[in-house]
Amino acid sequence: MTRIGKQTIGLDNRPVIIQTASIVGPKEAQGPMAGYFDHCLEDEFWGEKTWEKAESKIIKETVNLAISKSGISSSAIDFCFAGDLLNQCISSSFGLRDANIPFFGIFGACSTFVESMTLGSIFIESGAANNVICATSSHFCSAEKQFRFPLELGNQRPPTSQWTVTGSGCSILSSSGEGPCITHVTPGKIVDMGIKDANNMGAAMAPAAFDTLMAHFEDTGRKPSDYDAIVTGDLGYIGKDILEDLCKTKGYNISHNYDDCGVLMFDKLEQDTHSGGSGCACIATIFSGYFYKQLQERKIKKLLLIATGALMNSTSSQQGESIPGIAHAIAIES
Amino acid sequence: MTRIGKQTIGLDNRPVIIQTASIVGPKEAQGPMAGYFDHCLEDEFWGEKTWEKAESKIIKETVNLAISKSGISSSAIDFCFAGDLLNQCISSSFGLRDANIPFFGIFGACSTFVESMTLGSIFIESGAANNVICATSSHFCSAEKQFRFPLELGNQRPPTSQWTVTGSGCSILSSSGEGPCITHVTPGKIVDMGIKDANNMGAAMAPAAFDTLMAHFEDTGRKPSDYDAIVTGDLGYIGKDILEDLCKTKGYNISHNYDDCGVLMFDKLEQDTHSGGSGCACIATIFSGYFYKQLQERKIKKLLLIATGALMNSTSSQQGESIPGIAHAIAIES
DSSP states (O other), rough: OEEETTTTEOTTTTTTEEEEEEETTTTTOOOOOGOOOOESSSHHHHSSSHHHHHHHHEEEEEEEHHHHHHSGGGGGGOOOEEEEEGGGGGHHHHHHTTTOOEEEOOTBBHHHHOOOHHHHHHHHTTOOOOOEEEEEEEHHHHHHHHHSSOOOGGOOOOOOOOOOOOOOEEEEEEEESSSEEEEEEOOOBBBBOOOOOTHHHHHHHHHHHHHHHHHHHHHHHGGGOOOSEEEEEEEEHHHHHHHHHHHHHHTOOOOTTTEEHHHHHHHHHOOOOOOOEEEEHHHHHHHIIIIHHHTTTOOOOOEEEEEEOOOOOOHHTTOOOOOOOEEEEEEEEE | EEEEEEEEOOOOTTOEEEEEEEOOOOGGGSSTTGGGGEEOSSSSSOOOHHHHHHHHHHHHHHHHHHEEEETTGGGGOOOOEESSSSGGHHHHHHHHTSSSSSSEEBOTTTTTTHHHHHHHHHHHHSOSSSSSEEEEEHHHHHHHHHHHHOGGGGGOOTTOOOOOOOOEEEEEEEEEOOOOOOOOEOOOOOOOOOHHHHHOOHHHHHHHHHHHHHHHHHHHHHOGGGOOOEEEEHHHHHHHHHHHHHHHHHTTTTTEEEEEEEEEEEEEOOOTTTOOEESSHHHHIIIIIHHHHHHTTTTTTTTEEEEEEEOOOOHHHTOOOOOOOOEEEEEEEE
16 A cells, blocks of 8 residues: 555555446436346336335346356455435445445445545455455435425426436456556545536535645656556536536647547437436446456556535535535556 | 444544544533533633624644644644534535645534545545545534524523534544554444424434444444443433444443443433434533543543534425434554
């Protein structure tokens, strides 16, 4: 382990992402990424009585699937790092309560997936663990109900709004084995530029992504062209444009190899998702489904994965607060 | 770093708790622990317009106070680990958004404080960080409003209920310096024994405390008498009794040196707090205020600190779910 610059840690032992799994909902199953996910649900309930219970089932089965695909015993998993968007992170804690694995609950809103991989990779790198689970989930219906309006009202959604992804993604990190490796982590600071529109999360989170990206470049001496792909999730169309513009102010042109999971998840014209996808599961499922396979097949050799989160709740918005953003980055090599 | 048994990690470099700080509300200021806290508030608002904003101010000022007392520059703090009980952990993220320190949001309900110290100590031990902040908060009024009933209703509270502590506790862990050291961490599993009464958190959490305590004893070969004090927080009177009884079933008598922060915080007869204190701030303030000083003065030389959390929300209770518990333990030596 090497501290690099102010904010980045180099992982000399290179924790390996030995397996991933992803399960998504029916709308995601109609999008351009559908073919990459392990399992697509036919409806939002998956046989459960409530959306919250369905979301718990989704993360539970995603974790079970990742363990099963990895071929290692669940008793060989030392720790689990997981979180989600529901109040008090009940999707993760109810979904994983029977896993019998020491559990760290984490919350970084939509940045949670990379936060979990950051913490997990420090545990692997340091020898504190041999195998860890990193997982997160979100669910369109439970999120709308909790953060916005009852779905039954059929409220209109403004053009800046994003569509919470239903699904769960899970990575297993290991001290040995085959797979892409995590080489650097750059945990992010909270950045609040005063955006108050809870229907424009992309604008609220883009400055945090920018802050972390600049810290990563400054710490490592790298530049955009050192990566085959720089991927954020989930800034959506609006936040993606803002991040590209912000980078230009510092002399970095990321437009050649940059994409966002919120943009990738849905078909903008056909699926009526306005500024794109969002939710903890957006980057989690697209990394676990799509980018992990690209790394395995060496179509992408160096990936910078940046997850962004909006650290607000509905009460804070009602009290007139702005929306603090955060972004965590990890560099992955195949 | 040494993995010990299935669940425990021995910290050979012994991260040092170089400083702590604690701020509490007016009710805590009337309790038996009042003299140990750095600052006691005169009212629940502290000049803010809402309880949520007050809670954010409390954690912000507690972190600032710990940094100020430590004499190190805030720019020398590498990472912050923090969380709270409010939906989406807004107390921490709003309170610490101006801190300019890379931030890991965590959620373990009332176990969050020891979760933050566990993660922080792994970062210090491994060389990923030189100094980290571990902080958490809770607020009686914001918690009642969110989890139970509007305070204005004046609802009766059942005898099994606990009183959420208003306050915040913060520890600074460092790779060098003077102070008590963290020698072991035993992160806990989620344990759900089927308790559904959200007004009896002690009963819901005691089995998790028992599970982690037994894991710690089995992994390390230690027994209760190896510690000067075993301290949970916050099982309250009912959960404390249950934990003692559960330990007896395995042949461990912890009654001689065991106490609970929920029991210690309030005067049971005078303060009408039924089963005792609770909330992320309960163990955080009593450790930061009382036990840290006991360790510094070597009145306690070996402390096992176990924080317990109930991983539910009001929706899960309304949907008939039971309450998963979790407990994380750290061993501290002066």
